[in-house]
Amino acid sequence: MWASRIWRRYKYFLLVILVGVLLLTSGMQPAFNTQEQTAEQADHGFDLQAFQQSVADSLSQIDGAGRVTVLLSLETGEESVYAADVSKSSQTTDNNSNESYESTTSILSDGSYGEAPILIKSKYPTFRGAVILCEGADDDAVRLQIVHAVSALCGISSDCISVSKLSQ
Incomplete structure (x- = not known):
């Protein structure tokens, strides 16, 4: 009788203790290792070259865009x-x-x-402008789609984005 009262009253506390003991005896590392998290956060810095390449790869998927090269200008760096x-x-x-x-x-x-x-916290860089070079820049619809995509992705106004034809 007293055991069932204790179980009803402290069942969540006892379950947490039991899980903790199982984790300690099984040799598993807890998922919240702060040293590993700080090392991972340091490794996840902003890489402008990789970002420009991923934007170019994405923009090249627009119908009629063809090959795309992206150059981004930074207002402020990562902080x-x-x-x-x-x-x-x-x-x-x-x-x-x-x-x-x-x-x-x-x-x-x-x-x-x-x-x-x-x-x-980490503050990612803010962009000043973008120059997009693509094969399909002579088509107005393609240029408009590229300007809208870069504006939405980078948070810069459309008047700071230049789309030009890529030389063959």
Whole structure:
């Protein structure tokens, strides 16, 4: 009787404990290893060359576009924002009050010589303009489709996109 009351009351807690014990005894690594996540995040930086190539490959699939080359101009580059500890110190003299701030980057350590800063977010670059060279640029409908696609993909206005005929 008392066992069924305990089971009803603490069944979720006991199940979590049981799963934890099973994971520890089976030798499996938990899925939330922070050191691996920070290393993966560092590897997933923005690669402009690869992005331009993937855009060109996608645009070449437009009916009538043919071969496509893409050049993108960046307004700002990639920026990473890291966690920081900010401390404030104040000094008061006769009639003056001085405040100073000191900032240090927070470091995540796994205990075995591995340290990495804590990444809060990554800001991807913003684009200034695009030059698209394609074989089918002499067709107005193809040019319009390319301008709309690049505008939607890169977030730049259509007046900053130039579509020209690719030389043979």
